[in-house]
Amino acid sequence: MSDSLAMTIGAExxxxxxxxxxxxxxxxxxxKQLLLRALDQGEWKPGESIPSEFELxxxxxxxxxxxxxxxxxxxxxxxxxxxxGKGTFVSTHHEPHVRFRFLRLAAxxxxxxxxxxxxxxxxxxxxNAHAAQQLDLRVGESLVFIRRLLTFENVPTVIDDIYxxxxxxxxxxxSLLEAHQAVPLYGLFETEFGVSMVRAEEQIRAVAASxxxxxLLAIKVESPLLRVDRTSYTYVDRPVExxxxxxxxxxxxxRNSLI
Amino acid sequence: MSDSLAMTIGAExxxxxxxxxxxxxxxxxxxKQLLLRALDQGEWKPGESIPSEFELxxxxxxxxxxxxxxxxxxxxxxxxxxxxGKGTFVSTHHEPHVRFRFLRLAAxxxxxxxxxxxxxxxxxxxxNAHAAQQLDLRVGESLVFIRRLLTFENVPTVIDDIYxxxxxxxxxxxSLLEAHQAVPLYGLFETEFGVSMVRAEEQIRAVAASxxxxxLLAIKVESPLLRVDRTSYTYVDRPVExxxxxxxxxxxxxRNSLI
DNA sequence: TAGTGGTCTAGACCACGGA
DNA sequence: CCGTGGTCTAGACCACTAG
Numbered sequence: 001m002s003d004s005l006a007m008t009i010g011a012e013x014x015x016x017x018x019x020x021x022x023x024x025x026x027x028x029x030x031x032k033q034l035l036l037r038a039l040d041q042g043e044w045k046p047g048e049s050i051p052s053e054f055e056l057x058x059x060x061x062x063x064x065x066x067x068x069x070x071x072x073x074x075x076x077x078x079x080x081x082x083x084x085g086k087g088t089f090v091s092t093h094h095e096p097h098v099r100f101r102f103l104r105l106a107a108x109x110x111x112x113x114x115x116x117x118x119x120x121x122x123x124x125x126x127x128n129a130h131a132a133q134q135l136d137l138r139v140g141e142s143l144v145f146i147r148r149l150l151t152f153e154n155v156p157t158v159i160d161d162i163y164x165x166x167x168x169x170x171x172x173x174x175s176l177l178e179a180h181q182a183v184p185l186y187g188l189f190e191t192e193f194g195v196s197m198v199r200a201e202e203q204i205r206a207v208a209a210s211x212x213x214x215x216l217l218a219i220k221v222e223s224p225l226l227r228v229d230r231t232s233y234t235y236v237d238r239p240v241e242x243x244x245x246x247x248x249x250x251x252x253x254x255r256n257s258l259i
Numbered sequence: 260m261s262d263s264l265a266m267t268i269g270a271e272x273x274x275x276x277x278x279x280x281x282x283x284x285x286x287x288x289x290x291k292q293l294l295l296r297a298l299d300q301g302e303w304k305p306g307e308s309i310p311s312e313f314e315l316x317x318x319x320x321x322x323x324x325x326x327x328x329x330x331x332x333x334x335x336x337x338x339x340x341x342x343x344g345k346g347t348f349v350s351t352h353h354e355p356h357v358r359f360r361f362l363r364l365a366a367x368x369x370x371x372x373x374x375x376x377x378x379x380x381x382x383x384x385x386x387n388a389h390a391a392q393q394l395d396l397r398v399g400e401s402l403v404f405i406r407r408l409l410t411f412e413n414v415p416t417v418i419d420d421i422y423x424x425x426x427x428x429x430x431x432x433x434s435l436l437e438a439h440q441a442v443p444l445y446g447l448f449e450t451e452f453g454v455s456m457v458r459a460e461e462q463i464r465a466v467a468a469s470x471x472x473x474x475l476l477a478i479k480v481e482s483p484l485l486r487v488d489r490t491s492y493t494y495v496d497r498p499v500e501x502x503x504x505x506x507x508x509x510x511x512x513x514r515n516s517l518i
Numbered sequence: 519t520a521g522t523g524g525t526c527t528a529g530a531c532c533a534c535g536g537a
Numbered sequence: 538c539c540g541t542g543g544t545c546t547a548g549a550c551c552a553c554t555a556g
Contacts, residue, residue, distance in 0.1 A: 065527065066526060068543095082543085086541065087542075202516070204515060257461070311521075324545070345521095
């Protein structure tokens with residue numbers, strides 16, 4: 001197959017704003033979408049480098065400057081990482097910098113504490129209406145359910161309840177999770193299942209600890225906790241994870257920047 | 260005065276990485292800093308347009324492409340807004356879009372509810388150690404303290420305690436705030452005091468309502484609340500506001516995107 | 519029609535990293 | 538040394554807005 005876009009654009013540029021539709025998009029946006037599709041299909045794996053700007057320009061039959069603009073956007077979204085003199089690399093959750101973006105509890109001055117992770121549960125469940133809607137599945141489809149406890153400096157701090165479409169995570173079991181206890185969960189999803197989380201939306205509330213969660217965190221029932229509802233998305237904006245976290249914020253806080 | 264940078268660069272480019280210092284910065288970054296300084300000095304007010312890219316290029320003696328890259332960055336930080344065919348404008352908190360970025364409580368699907376704001380208190384206080392450190396002042400310096408209540412759809416939802424350096428907000432009184440009840444607070448700061456908030460850092464925790472806050476929000480003592488500690492910054496990254504918010508999140512939630 | 523930002527190209531040169 | 542990304546320039550053309 002040829003990835004050339006020259007024809008497409010040549011034709012598209014000439015029909016300025018067709019009467020019915022609003023379908024035009026600039027060349028660099030089309031390149032960006034092609035790169036995202038290639039990433040989604042695993043053409044370049046997290047941690048690897050992608051071809052040089054000139055190679056991509058030749059492949060897509062556009063100028064290097066146009067590729068550059070597409071890559072610029074992907075780099076600003078933290079999907080690619082440029083390294084001068086070395087190349088452009090696919091982001092990976094195995095790097096602390098990336099993990100930091102998805103684990104927002106900090107103690108002071110942005111320092112994220114060393115973490116211990118324990119899997120408390122891992123089983124198949126059926127999607128309820130909410131999960132099905134969020135994950136773009138049908139009610140009753142099979143999900144992997146994981147409950148885990150994060151401990152910071154010997155203080156049980158986070159309970160995460162995680163829901164994943166089973167068909168994307170075949171073979172995900174307690175023992176697999178335990179075998180990879182050291183790597184971040186999203187790192188494991190990347191390398192074991194080819195699923196890369198690049199974006200998430202969160203809803204944050206203050207709630208009173210249920211007896212169940214209180215027991216797991218070794219706190220009093222009704223203690224105030226942060227409840228964080230997260231939906232995570234991959235390269236092509238497919239939702240692939242639902243997560244409900246309960247955070248104890250006595251010693252840590254959720255950090256956020258408004259820009 | 261001449262804003263030309265040609266000399267600076269010509270000289271700077273030649274001395275590649277001087278032994279002692281790490282002082283080099285690209286032309287477009289220097290242009291960006293000049294633009295930020297001009298904004299800080301009020302050369303162009305929020306809502307106004309800045310000169311065209313070619314005018315700025317002539318003023319700074321660089322190419323239009325270099326100005327474009329500087330403006331691109333400022334636009335990506337939501338400090339400037341480009342409007343094709345019209346020009347580039349200075350962001351203002353009077354636009355709902357900007358306000359939305361700093362008021363993160365939403366009900367469903369990102370809709371922010373209509374808000375009523377009531378000022379409960381406005382007086383001068385002295386900076387304690389924490390406030391002085393955060394606002395880059397000396398302990399004991401005068402601050403304006405504002406306490407206000409936000410009501411969403413007749414539900415008291417937010418108590419904000421706000422601290423501002425008095426010397427930047429001369430003449431800020433209860434009656435002034437009441438006279439401008441309709442405009443967002445940051446909009447008032449912009450137009451009345453020339454202080455534009457462009458960025459903020461927040462720390463979020465779950466806490467139990469104190470009796471004082473519980474009474475103001477008409478809820479039970481010890482109810483779980485979001486506590487949001489915010490420090491806000493202006494164009495040149497000066498901290499100018501400290502804010503402690505207590506949010507009732509029974510019907511609303513704090514929305515956030517991880518990217 | 520004129521002026522603005524938006525896209526695309528081509529080419530020169532610099533800075534960095536590694537062989 | 539070469540290949541990578543990073544910067545800067547110049548110029549052509551398109552799309553949108555307003556008079």
